[in-house]
Amino acid sequence: DTGVSQNPRHKITKRGQNVTFRCDPISEHNRLYWYRQTLGQGPEFLTYFQNEAQLEKSRLLSDRFSAERPKGSFSTLEIQRTEQGDSAMYLCASSYARLTNTGELFFGEGSRLTVL
């Protein structure tokens, strides 16, 4: 399977614990995105990388959230001191974007976080 892969698919944690999600994008894609989706809502942008550089972060991304893409390949999203409001589906997407157009985003199946 050469699609976007996310792990773990489900994570249940207690409030105050740290969690980390991993995303492996399609190999030739230079852009990687993180979105959050809560029940009944569309995906909300969190952050994106072009290669290893984090180019944009949403105001939704509080200080407890950190994302990395150290070698321009896979990415991790860490949430520290989780809160119940962090419960959501975390979606990763990748694309090959050139300067003059917007590439199609390919989404993974998501990582569902439940904070008790």
Place this chain on the structure above:
Amino acid sequence: AQSVTQLGSHVSVSEGALVLLRCNYSSSVPPYLFWYVQYPNQGLQLLLKYTSAATLVKGINGFEAEFKKSETSFHLTKPSAHMSDAAEYFCAGALGANNLFFGTGTRLTVIP
């Protein structure tokens, strides 16, 4: 701020009937526009996209959408609904080569 609005969080149609899912954008500059579909327990999949090349865009699975600047709309249609079309549909926009902003989604139910 740029956004897309989807009218109707739930739409039900009979099998074989016309599917119409509505999307309006709010942006001073027409954005790139997309329709994505999400089946249960699956990732979002692109149905079609508008990038200013043609106002009528054909996508996969028989879906199409028409960009109407005068109405700031990008409604999704399919002439004849199939049971397999039951899913959640998201309209999305993008300005330039940046990230997508999504609508709240429309759940399509197809009645046999």
